[in-house]
Amino acid sequence: MLVGSIEAGGTKFVCAVGDEEYNIVDSHHFPTTDPDTTLSKVIDYFQQFKISALGVASFGPLDLDKKSANFGSIMASPKLDWRNIPIYQILKDRLHIPIFLTTDVNGSAYGEYIIGRLRGQKLNSLVYYTIGTGVGAGIIYDGKFLGDLGHPEMGHVFVKRHPNDKGFEGICHYHHDCLEGLVSGPTFEVRLGKRGEDVSLNDPVWDVMAYYMAQALMQSTMTLRPSKFVLGGSVVNDTFLKKVRQQYKLLINDYISLPSLEDYIVRPLVENNGSATIGNFALAIKQSQQE
Amino acid sequence: MLVGSIEAGGTKFVCAVGDEEYNIVDSHHFPTTDPDTTLSKVIDYFQQFKISALGVASFGPLDLDKKSANFGSIMASPKLDWRNIPIYQILKDRLHIPIFLTTDVNGSAYGEYIIGRLRGQKLNSLVYYTIGTGVGAGIIYDGKFLGDLGHPEMGHVFVKRHPNDKGFEGICHYHHDCLEGLVSGPTFEVRLGKRGEDVSLNDPVWDVMAYYMAQALMQSTMTLRPSKFVLGGSVVNDTFLKKVRQQYKLLINDYISLPSLEDYIVRPLVENNGSATIGNFALAIKQSQQE
Ligand SMILES: Nc1ncnc2c1ncn2[C@@H]1O[C@H](COP(=O)(O)OP(=O)(O)O)[C@@H](O)[C@H]1O
Ligand SMILES: Nc1ncnc2c1ncn2[C@@H]1O[C@H](COP(=O)(O)OP(=O)(O)O)[C@@H](O)[C@H]1O
Ligand SMILES: [Zn+2]
Ligand SMILES: [Zn+2]
Numbered sequence: 001m002l003v004g005s006i007e008a009g010g011t012k013f014v015c016a017v018g019d020e021e022y023n024i025v026d027s028h029h030f031p032t033t034d035p036d037t038t039l040s041k042v043i044d045y046f047q048q049f050k051i052s053a054l055g056v057a058s059f060g061p062l063d064l065d066k067k068s069a070n071f072g073s074i075m076a077s078p079k080l081d082w083r084n085i086p087i088y089q090i091l092k093d094r095l096h097i098p099i100f101l102t103t104d105v106n107g108s109a110y111g112e113y114i115i116g117r118l119r120g121q122k123l124n125s126l127v128y129y130t131i132g133t134g135v136g137a138g139i140i141y142d143g144k145f146l147g148d149l150g151h152p153e154m155g156h157v158f159v160k161r162h163p164n165d166k167g168f169e170g171i172c173h174y175h176h177d178c179l180e181g182l183v184s185g186p187t188f189e190v191r192l193g194k195r196g197e198d199v200s201l202n203d204p205v206w207d208v209m210a211y212y213m214a215q216a217l218m219q220s221t222m223t224l225r226p227s228k229f230v231l232g233g234s235v236v237n238d239t240f241l242k243k244v245r246q247q248y249k250l251l252i253n254d255y256i257s258l259p260s261l262e263d264y265i266v267r268p269l270v271e272n273n274g275s276a277t278i279g280n281f282a283l284a285i286k287q288s289q290q291e
Numbered sequence: 292m293l294v295g296s297i298e299a300g301g302t303k304f305v306c307a308v309g310d311e312e313y314n315i316v317d318s319h320h321f322p323t324t325d326p327d328t329t330l331s332k333v334i335d336y337f338q339q340f341k342i343s344a345l346g347v348a349s350f351g352p353l354d355l356d357k358k359s360a361n362f363g364s365i366m367a368s369p370k371l372d373w374r375n376i377p378i379y380q381i382l383k384d385r386l387h388i389p390i391f392l393t394t395d396v397n398g399s400a401y402g403e404y405i406i407g408r409l410r411g412q413k414l415n416s417l418v419y420y421t422i423g424t425g426v427g428a429g430i431i432y433d434g435k436f437l438g439d440l441g442h443p444e445m446g447h448v449f450v451k452r453h454p455n456d457k458g459f460e461g462i463c464h465y466h467h468d469c470l471e472g473l474v475s476g477p478t479f480e481v482r483l484g485k486r487g488e489d490v491s492l493n494d495p496v497w498d499v500m501a502y503y504m505a506q507a508l509m510q511s512t513m514t515l516r517p518s519k520f521v522l523g524g525s526v527v528n529d530t531f532l533k534k535v536r537q538q539y540k541l542l543i544n545d546y547i548s549l550p551s552l553e554d555y556i557v558r559p560l561v562e563n564n565g566s567a568t569i570g571n572f573a574l575a576i577k578q579s580q581q582e
Binding site for chain 2: 061124125137139141146147148149150151152153154155156157158159160161174175177215218219220222223224225226227251252253254255256257259
């Protein structure tokens with residue numbers, strides 16, 4: 001059986017075809033332009049293969065409520081062209097196969113959960129944060145995605161401000177100094193006048209950002225007590241991750257007992273942002289078993 | 292069928308016997324002294340009745356991991372006498388009936404979930420916060436309690452400080468200005484030199500506290516998107532709740548669409564802290580069906 005994966009992002013749609021062991025058989029990128037053009041190319045691409053099911057991890061926000069009239073649509077997206085585009089239905093009407101649609105970060109979360117379990121990790125739950133252009137998170141719990149009235153938006157939570165960062169307003173258009181407003185990639189330009197790629201790992205900004213991310217992880221911990229945290233996205237590096245672990249330990253201050261943080265707060269097992277592809281394959285297979 | 296309920300608190304154990312429609316048939320309070328004395332009295336009390344199952348909502352922290360050697364024990368409690376007391380096993384060995392043990396606030400959460408559903412509310416999930424001597428929360432999701440490596444400890448999360456409250460250190464012994472350190476009942480004495488019961492509803496402290504509670508609800512929202520929030524505990528009053536709703540709306544700033552807040556962020560349906568009793572009855576009945 002072959003299955004398909006779409007990672008629908010703001011700049012490109014990454015399409016892949018895989019087998020039941022999650023091996024990538026073929027893949028192709030298409031630029032994200034207008035919905036008609038992009039989705040036609042994507043559909044043409046998949047029609048070359050005999051895929052039995054498709055997993056789609058998309059930018060959003062998405063309406064994922066099966067009882068909603070808008071189920072499977074992109075909602076109030078900052079990408080205006082894509083607002084109210086029923087991406088699930090368009091793909092379904094043309095491909096006639098089982099499709100599972102979820103958020104981009106949920107796809108990555110699921111991939112890390114699947115691979116972790118395949119490698120023998122005892123995972124009953126997992127929280128995946130991405131820190132890139134934005135900040136988001138996906139949660140797997142008992143094999144399912146959490147989010148009742150909608151999917152998580154864990155980039156948009158407030159944190160206690162770092163004493164050396166009180167002058168920075170934050171860049172979230174909705175909340176100023178929410179987590180995304182304080183630690184997303186574009187904050188480097190505003191704080192330091194240069195892109196994150198060009199910021200030294202010795203720069204004190206990493207301590208400030210680690211302090212905020214550690215609080216976000218602490219919030220998730222105190223809420224869900226998950227089996228594992230995975231931090232993905234281009235902003236994350238090993239030096240930063242070490243600082244996050246240190247701050248997390250200091251902040252929690254032995255209030256609860258925790259696993260060894262080296263294994264608990266980690267980077268993705270699948271390199272080069274490949275987690276979502278595997279997650280999508282796995283979700284496609286699961287969906288094909290259910291339909 | 293009769294079932295039993297224990298609300299095990301730091302000052303008293305509230306015991307009740309109920310029927311399958313959650314009517315209280317009998318109830319009795321015992322002071323919380325040493326474990327031997329208190330638990331003997333509780334067991335003697337229940338042995339007067341032919342109860343088929345028992346629900347216990349206890350102070351903690353509790354080990355609720357069924358695979359743990361300490362399953363059903365009170366762990367590192369501030370009540371030193373009660374540390375490492377295997378409350379589940381002691382009750383089980385003497386009463387020989389199905390017992391469901393959970394945290395105090397989980398019991399209340401479950402009661403509100405059950406009663407809400409009985410009254411026709413569409414609840415797939417519910418978060419119950421209590422603000423009293425401490426701050427805690429319980430989460431029901433798809434009919435089950437959330438918490439993988441342990442139960443939630445949502446009082447111990449950090450929030451952005453209110454501009455008029457920057458001088459206050461917070462009273463949590465572990466974290467100073469975590470949520471509990473900023474909004475629990477005993478903060479009134481430290482901030483204002485008088486007990487919460489004696490603080491005017493016009494005092495600006497309520498705005499400060501509402502700002503923090505609104506952030507906690509926002510964190511839960513962005514994580515779980517629950518069907519409903521219930522706020523219990525002696526600190527909560529209608530004036531305060533209105534302020535929490537206002538701040539919550541201001542902070543979220545239409546980033547996501549929300550139900551009408553008057554129905555979304557509410558006080559308990561069951562008055563006089565009675566939610567836990569009903570929750571315990573319902574959990575006892577559920578447990579008796581499973582064993
Ligand atoms: N090595 C790096 N260190 C810090 N920031 C980086 C690094 N590489 C990219 N970034 C920043 O990360 C953001 C892009 O994040 P990325 O995860 O690649 O994409 P997206 O979130 O759009 O999918 C940009 O703001 C970029 O400046
Ligand atoms: N009406 C009130 N307004 C504000 N605070 C109150 C009020 N009544 C009690 N408190 C405070 O609430 C705390 C007790 O909370 P409560 O929910 O009754 O008990 P517990 O959390 O111990 O079960 C105390 O700090 C008390 O001063
Ligand atoms: Zn925001
Ligand atoms: Zn604390």
